[in-house]
Amino acid sequence: MRIKLDYGRTGLEVELPDANVAGVLHIQPAPPLTDPVTELERKLQQPTATPPLRALAEGRRSACVVICDITRPVPNxxxxxxxxxTLESAGIPRQNILILIATGLHRPNxxxxxxxxxxxxxAAAYRIENHHGKNRDEHAFLGESPRGVPVWIDRRYVEAELKITVGLIEPH
Known part of the structure; x- marks a missing residue:
């Protein structure tokens, strides 16, 4: 079976044995949201399959919000x-909220x-820091994966009482 993957600017065609293809998923078109902010606030209060963000934040003393760096088209x-x-209204002091930029191995923003x-x-009101993927001192060792791969995670994220990630998944 010949399949075209959304990869790069023009896509990537690959040939796969029919026996290896269970099915092909296609994106269903959806109209743009007329009011994204209102919809986001609604979903923070009434999420799917998880407690509301406010409930998750109540009683926590710190939060780390991880965002994509400038190379990803996320509307931060x-x-x-x-x-x-929501975090502040739940009682987490602003000075205890860190916005951590997930640079991977990219340069800092x-x-x-x-x-x-x-x-x-x-930018003026919150603590914002870049992840430094090559600086092991800024990472905490969490153990090994089932295949024996060492797992190191940014220490600032590990130490936060509430961990939030914002981003997108895209082929790259």
């Missing part, structure tokens, strides 16, 4: 304000780029 400027408002990423209000 839209997503972050309702999330941060700083200056004007940081403001573009999160917006000027958030």
């Amino acid at each position: 400027r839209v997503l972050l304000p309702p999330i941060l408002r 700083e200056g004007d780029e940081l403001v573009e990423l999160v917006g000027p209000e958030i």
